[in-house]
Amino acid sequence: MSERKPIPGITKERTEKLIEETLAAMPDKARKKRAPHLGANEPTVSPCAVKSNKKVVPGVMSQRGCAYAGAKGVVWGPIRDMVHVSHGPIGCGVYSWGTRRNLMQGTPGVTSFPMDFTSDFQERDIVYGGDKKLETLLREADELFPLNKGLSILSECPVGLIGDDINAVAKKMEKELDKLVVPCNCEGFRGVSQSLGHHISNDSIRDHIIGKYEFAEEAGPYDVALIGDYNIGGDVWAAKPILEEIGLNVKSVWTGDGEVEKIAATHTVKLNLIHCYRSMNYMCKVMEEKWGIPWIEYNFFGPTKIEESLRAIAARFDETIQEKAEAVIARYKPVMQAVLDQYRPRLEGKTAMLFVGGLRPRHTVGAYEDLGIQITGSGYEFAHQDDYDRTAPEMAKDTIIYDDVSEFELEKFVEEFKPDLIGSGIKEKYVFQKSGIPFRQMHSWDYSGPYHGYEGFKIFARDIDMAINSPTWKLVKGPF
């Protein structure tokens, strides 16, 4: 994609002045810590100058979660046929129960387990340790849910602090139950954000799962795996059919609507397709090093990116796949054009600001642009340098980039840039809606979705139009 045209009115001076004024409100130490995380975009300068993956500055109202949230909420939770145990006190399991919208097939409590399993630690567990309780608990879970394909143990803060050995318990119970029992030391205090939780999960998948199974049917030339799609609002169910339509055979999905044995057998596929780079690139690298499986990134948000991605994916295969990819693109062109004809006239020239987790602030830019919306600011809760390097070229020059933005900062930036839409998370949603600014929750698609793929774009376009052009916004200011 060629470099974006500058956005009228957005200049380096204006963006830098805004950042400076915002930082001025902070105590010295906080200002010094926050300054490197904010910047005016330089699309052509690499690496991106914005710093990331540093500790949250205490007291600034960050939107970040923790390693447990990354492990349970993002990576492990979506695997539908495992029992995921939130090991520790009651809170973490309850708050993460069903709140990420990683949809799954199966019969709940029989073949799928979208439930809250917890050891509900009490004071005595802190004093005496929870290992024995954990053994009993795993036995009970396996007995009550006999069709589970494995159990995961996700440790909460106190478990690590008191020195419980969930790894030893898992090893013992894996033998006893003759099932995958996977420990994941994802205590919330580890690291600086959800991101370490993804990494720790990936480590445990590498050590305990991958390479332990093989597919019942023989390997084929078009076998691929979808990596880093968590089926938020049914995204996987919109993405998979397109890949199948171009002739690929999606053998497993990490981890949306996931099945653990298929994930364990992924090492035999021909190509890994990675969507959420932040959470799963490490696994692609592991599979590349150990089993020689190549991988590429793709983006299924909006027709422009879908076309680019389908061509890039097809280029890794033979002419049959390439022809089919072109056929699919041709087939959906009029469908997508109809969507654009309907919505683009209503959205052309609008602007949006984004702040989401570790993928969408850059991946969804193309989808907004397809609708005629320009992005004036973008940033991540828990991205790393390589994410920002990938973001800079997707953004127009001098637009504002913010890492781990605090509520205070984001409010200032929004005040200055006055976007027509904000795409961010639940905690920010009502702050901006009270101000009369249209908003979509972009971690969870605001209880809508899917947003991936051709089917998803129809819904995305409808939702964005609905948000921006809802007549309710006109009622915010009273007549008296």
Next chain:
Amino acid sequence: MSECALKKVTTHSPEEVERVKDWINTEEYKEKNFARTALVINPAHACQPLGAQMVATSFEGSLPFVHGSQGCASYFRSTFTRHFREPAAATCDAMTEDGAVFGGQNNLFEGLENAYTLYKPKMMPVYTTCMPEVIGDDLTAFIRNAKQKGHVPEDLPIPYANTPSFNGTHIHGYDAMLNSILQYLTEGQKIEGKCTGKLNLIPGFDGNTGNIREYKRILEAMEIPYTVMADTSEVFDTPCDGTYRLYPGGTRIEDAAESINGKATISLQKYSTANTMKWIEEAYSGQKLVMPMPFGIKKTDEFLMKLSELFGKPIPKELKAERGRAVDAMTDAHQYLHGKKFAVAGDPDYLFGIVTFLLEMGAIPHHVLCSRATKKFQKEMQALLDSSPFGKGCAVYINKDLWHMRSLLVTDPVEGIIGDTHAKWAARDARIPLFRIGFPIIDRVNLHRTPVVGYQGAVNMLTMIANKFLDIKDETCTDQWFEMMR
């Protein structure tokens, strides 16, 4: 599992899946399920700091401050925001591994200073997550040091509460934080012989802002001056008028400070204010009372009569008329609830309220379940059930979760379930309608704005339940039984 032998990816046969599907609905399964000793599945309670945050946010200009992990703070904020569909400001000092090793004092210093500078609160109540509790951070010393070192002004109120998640539930965190804030704000404020003439009303952990507004409406109708502590209604039910307010309202700090000289103090939730009321009993002037939440007619009558007695005010005509209308609604519609069996799950004080209402309607609270409660609660609930012929044969389950409830529902079915959103899985499996009352309700809109207390609350609950039953009748009856009137 050995490294070399790869297992094949398997699928369960449809017969096996069917067998287990049926099995989990059997008495045999129920017994196994109830024999669990370590595993908790789908609990209906959360942790202490969540309750502490509800209190901490409900005073004017007050910024809740979590001492501990960033992730916890995010979870509390998300939970409130999802339930109320409102902003839920709170900050935290983002302790990480080094905090776990060296203690959280430096985080607290920096966090308090940054939060104070950026958000200019009038008060910053501090409460803890698991981590500082396990390592034993001394908040008394830390906060004193923070003030001495000038990170925050000496006179900034920073009450704190220890709220480890591995102890109690959200209602106990509510109690701890309320107790702490009131002790802090009222210190040195007690004046012998001075009386504000006001009622201090403590609603307890209540996710229903409509309830708080209902209490205020009743007090205003009775011309009784009051202070609600802590008042969530202006915090979690704010207007959308183009302005975001970081501090949208809540109990005025001055009012809370002088509450110690009140004419009377009433808590409407026994279990979520136990320690606070114990302290108030000793420290406060005036009369001190713990009353049940005014669910249904009789409990509302008692509440109004008590107010009338305490303040020498007659019960106004409009409330009498309201009572009459509520009773009218209940007699008109009693047939749709009479003899109907219900399962109820929730917080202790809410459970008493809901069960009271059901018994008043001639409905049967067949299964009553609290996922964390004491034997004392069980006894008191049993006594309430025993007070009515409609409580006969009903059972109270404590320290049981919603997976236990699922077993009860499939082996011994009821006609309706009352609980929060968490109960929807059990309700779906048992194909029984769920009436959402309690916290959190994160899958329906506006229920937190609709009061369930007072006379109007009784009408609201009755309307919701009876009409759903009628909907079901219309949707499921055969043509010959489909009628114009119901």
